[in-house]
Amino acid sequence: MTHGMRTDAYTSHPGGGGGGWRDHATRYALVPLRIFLGVTFIYAGLDKLTDSAFMKDSGAGSVGDMMRAVRDSSAIPSLVDLALKSPSGFGYAIALGELAVGIGTLLGLLTRLAALGGALISLSLWLTVSWASDPYYYGNDLAYLMAWIPLVLAGAPLLSLDAALRSRRHRGAGGYR
Helix, strand or coil: CCCCCCCCCCCCCHHHCCCCHHHHHHHCCCHHHHHHHHHHHHHHHHHHHCCCCCCCCCCCCCHHHHHHHHHHHCCCHHHHHHHHCCHHHHHHHHHHHHHHHHHHHHHCCCHHHHHHHHHHHHHHHHHHCCCCCCCHHHCHHHHHHHHHHHHHHHCCCCCCHHHHHHHHHHHHCCCCC
16 A cells, blocks of 8 residues: 655755745755854854953863863763863864854855864763753753754755855756756
8 A cells, every 4th residue: 555655845946936835944944043053153152252261271261160160070071181281272172163163054155064063062062061961951052962963964955155056066067967
C-alpha cells in the first residue's frame, strides 16, 4: 500500500515564485535565526573587546578570574587550564571569534563554516562556563549550541552572500548545475 507523502517541501520554485505561504515561510525559516545569532555574536564580541576589565588576566570582571571561578565546576577542567595559560589571549580569541562568526552569519558569507565556529564557541562555553548551571536549562550556551545546528546543516540558501555567489557561479557556467 502506498502512502501519500509530500516530497517537495524544500524544493525551490523557478524564479522564486509559486507555492503558498507555507512554502514561502519554509524557504525563509532560517533568516530570523541567522539575524538573531549574527547580531548576538557581533554584540558579544564587541562587548568583550570594548570592556577593558574583561581582557585582563585578573581583577574584577576579568576573563582570568571568570575562568578560575569556573575551573573546578566545568566538565573539562583541562580546557579551562589551557585558557588560563594566557587569559587575555583567550579573551581576545573568543571575542574575535564571536565577531567573525557573527559577521559571517549575518551576511550569510561562508555560513556553514561560521555556524560551525559558533557551535564550537557555544560548546566550549557550555562545557566550561555554564556546565554547572542547575537545572541545565538555566545556562544559555547549550541553547545557543542547538540554535547553530540548523545553520551548520542548511547554510544560508536565501538572502545571503553565499546565495548571491552561488547564483553568480551558475550564471557564469551557463546556468547548468
